[in-house]
Amino acid sequence: MTISLTAVVLLMTAVLMLSVELAAGYTFSSRLIHGFSDEAVSFWASKGKSMTWPKRESVEHMRLLLSNDWKRQRLKLGSQKQLLFPSEGSETHFYGNDLSWLHYVWIDIGTPNASFLVALDAGSDLLWLPCNCVQCAPLSSSYYSMLDKDLNEYSPARSSSSKHLSCSHQLCELGPNCRSPKEHCPYTVNYYSENTSSSGFLFEDQLHLTSVGGHEHQGSVLAPIVIGCGSKQSGNYLSGAAPDGLMGLGPGEISVPSLLAKSGFVPHSFSLCFGKSNSGTIFFGDKGPENQRRSSFVSLDGNYNTYVVEVQHYCVGGTCPKQSGFQALVDSGSSFTFLPSEIFTKVVTEFEKQMNATRLAIEDFPCCYKASSQGLLNIPSMKLLLAANQSFVIQNPMFTISSGQVSI
Structure with missing residues (x-):
């Protein structure tokens, strides 16, 4: 299906004429006229300047307005930097339980390029791929019902742009354990999930990206990055999570951002x-709109090694x-929000005061309620109050366990 989008550009350029009357109390008045109107032509003529513009609403007229807007934006924004996204596309994918409830994106690595479906994880730093496998997840599409092609294994030997990362490199965390600074740098990353890890050796290679924004046309970008050649995975990485690799998006020096x-x-x-379907987009260099709400990250044990925010209050209803x-870790690899036990108790106590349903005990979900219809429940609103009085409203705080049973 092809979708055709018609773009409508709203353009406004104006000349402000300000007159000041020196009277009691100083009265100021102004008139706003369009910069390319007949009235503006008369104004400039009165100043001894002859100005002509294309016919209104013609293509030439619109080009003139657009050109003027670009000039104003350059003055206002300076040399705005581009945004980057994976050459396979900015769209992220969500496969639910089939791939352990993580968000994924297709990326291209190396020369010639090979494609990988990597999980996105804001809670870690390293980009690793299955490589020279000793213990890796299956890569055949026959293991994954939602895939129509096999997943790839990264091969440094097949990429002409691949280079070993030596133990002397500043990004080699395990460098001090090497026998020689010229040795190939090893890595081991242990994750929050129990007994889940990836280990192997580090390489440098190229990530294929597409640029958009700034004032340039869309183009291709080859960015040098560090890759973990993951020869041995364990735990969840052998049972459905990130079978084709993982891209760490954390603040560490080795992360792609x-x-x-x-x-x-x-x-x-x-x-x-x-979006509500859990699919979305990823852009590198994106700072969001100026009017978006913001909350600063805070240090954890004096360091900014992870994305941590300060939650001042967990509010239920009013x-x-x-x-x-x-303090909460922002982690795209987690499905649920986990609270400290003492905070959880306070929140649940207040939540139950405001609920009008009978509580049920269901394994793994202690805060469930019985109701003939979720629409009949008086479910209190919930929000996180962050620093600077910024709030994060929790959408749909309840989910259905089974017919007539919902859980917080």
Whole structure:
């Protein structure tokens, strides 16, 4: 199906004429006229300047207005930097339980390029791929009902742009354990999930990206990055999670966002946006609109190694229990929001005060309620109150377990 979009450009250019009358109380008055109107022509004529413009609403007229807008935006924004997204497309994918409830994106790596379906993880830094496999997840599409092609295994030997990362490199965390600074740098990453890890050796190679924005046409970008050649995975990475690799989006120096910023391609930022279907987009260098709400990250044990925000209150309905604040890790690899036990108790206590349903005990979900229809429940609103009085409203705080049973 082909979708055709018609773009409508709203253009406004104006000349402000200001007259000042020196009278009691100083009265100021102004008139606003369009910069390319007949009245503006008369104004410039009175100043001794002959100005002519194309016929109104003609293509030439619109081009003139658009050109003027570009000039104004350059003055206002300066040399705005481009945005980057994977050459396979900015769309992220969500496969539910089939791939462990993670968000994924297709990326191209190396020369010639090979495609990989990597999980996105804001809670870690390294981009690793199955490579020279000793212990990896199956890559055949026959194991994954939603895939129509086999997944790839990264081969440094087949990429002419691949290079070993030596133990002397500043990004080699395990360098001090090497016998020689010229040795190939090993890596091991342990994840929050129990007994889940990836290990192997580090390589440098090229990530294929597409640029958009700034004032340039869409183009291709080859960005040097560091890749973990993951020869041995364990835990969840052998049972459905990230079978074709994982892209760490954390603030560490070895992450893709950090390396793109260090190379000067984009600012040190990225955006992950998801819709109700859980699919979305990823852009590197995206700082979002100026009017968006913001909350600063805070340090954890004096370091900014992860994305942590300060939650001042967890509010239920119109009530924000005292001492309900905590620090929270922003992690795209987690499906649920986990609270410290003491905060959880306070929130549940207040939640039950405002609910009009009978509580049920269901394995793994202690806060479930019985109702003939979810629409009949008086479900209190919930929100996180962050620093600077910014709030994050929790959409649909209840989900259905089974017919007539819902859980917080």
